Amino acid sequence: MATRIDGKALAAKVKAQVAEAAKGLSRQPGLAVILVGNDPASRVYVNGKERDCAECGFQSFEHALPEETAQAELLALIEELNQDPRVDGILCQLPLPSHLDEDAVLNAIARDKDVDCFHPYNVGRLAAGDPVFLPCTPAGVMEMLREYGISVRGKRCAVLGRSNIVGKPMAMLLLQQDGTVTVCHSKTPDLAAITREADILVSAVGRVSLITADMVKEGAVVIDVAMNRNGEGKLCGDVDYAGVEPKASYITPVPGGVGPMTRAMLMRNILTAARHHQAEN
Numbered sequence: 425m426a427t428r429i430d431g432k433a434l435a436a437k438v439k440a441q442v443a444e445a446a447k448g449l450s451r452q453p454g455l456a457v458i459l460v461g462n463d464p465a466s467r468v469y470v471n472g473k474e475r476d477c478a479e480c481g482f483q484s485f486e487h488a489l490p491e492e493t494a495q496a497e498l499l500a501l502i503e504e505l506n507q508d509p510r511v512d513g514i515l516c517q518l519p520l521p522s523h524l525d526e527d528a529v530l531n532a533i534a535r536d537k538d539v540d541c542f543h544p545y546n547v548g549r550l551a552a553g554d555p556v557f558l559p560c561t562p563a564g565v566m567e568m569l570r571e572y573g574i575s576v577r578g579k580r581c582a583v584l585g586r587s588n589i590v591g592k593p594m595a596m597l598l599l600q601q602d603g604t605v606t607v608c609h610s611k612t613p614d615l616a617a618i619t620r621e622a623d624i625l626v627s628a629v630g631r632v633s634l635i636t637a638d639m640v641k642e643g644a645v646v647i648d649v650a651m652n653r654n655g656e657g658k659l660c661g662d663v664d665y666a667g668v669e670p671k672a673s674y675i676t677p678v679p680g681g682v683g684p685m686t687r688a689m690l691m692r693n694i695l696t697a698a699r700h701h702q703a704e705n
């Protein structure tokens with residue numbers, strides 16, 4: 425029987441630590457959230473982040489813009505927020521409507537307010553092993569491993585997915601902790617041959633029941649990053665939890681696993697940004 429890694433409980437602990445640390449600052453940290461359009465899922469995410477800010481004693485400034493917002497308008501708002509001393513972090517909720525250039529928007533956010541760690545400068549710092557901010561989802565996974573005393577050193581790690589947001593930075597963080605990392609993607613032949621060798625398996629694909637028990641090594645640590653809906657509309661990950669759980673040593677549930685940790689790590693990044701800004705003044 426695997427130990428269930430409780431992301432919800434750990435996220436609450438991290439947020440409590442962040443809230444405590446924020447009390448020692450001379451000014452309340454602030455997050456600006458930009459939401460363009462009416463995507464209901466994005467609205468839910470934004471509401472969650474604003475709740476987290478309140479929990480941590482941070483201010484949040486919401487900028488809800490209409491679907492038809494022009495690129496220049498959005499860039500002008502970001503520039504204004506870059507200059508605003510009350511704002512320590514800027515978050516532009518993705519996906520953006522298709523007429524907007526996502527890369528240009530993310531690149532316009534000041535490096536020192538890039539609490540999602542999407543700016544090429546911060547991605548470069550991470551790749552060089554000298555990060556300012558850590559990308560929230562992979563950082564949440566690393567925090568879970570640390571909390572449960574799971575060492576990465578010398579372990580074989582398989583990361584499924586190579587997105588800029590999850591897969592690639594996940595691989596980098598595992599590598600920095602001395603894991604031997606294989607990154608898999610949609611063109612990887614015989615995925616099971618790789619996953620069966622993995623001591624630590626991180627799946628960030630977005631396909632229900634992709635990982636079945638026969639693909640998992642006995643005693644592996646199984647981290648399910650994905651957030652899918654199954655046939656009944658219920659939230660689930662990539663991993664067949666019931667099948668894999670008896671074989672794994674540790675496993676994350678969906679929901680209640682990586683999702684809450686991602687949000688907690690965002691709060692930690694805002695605290696980091698606020699500390700930097702207040703040290704400068």
Ligand code: NAP
Nearest residue numbers: 561585586587590609610628629630649650651682683686
């Ligand atoms: P993404 O950009 O769609 O990337 C998915 C990755 O999976 C791609 O690299 C793709 O390969 C790869 N892939 C597709 N089919 C595969 C297969 N059969 N075998 C191996 N790899 C395969 O998605 P993402 O943004 O990284 O997110 C991944 C999942 O994590 C989604 O379910 C998302 O909802 C979830 N997510 C959760 C959190 C959280 O906080 N829990 C945060 C972010 C994302 P190619 O590159 O070749 O296309």
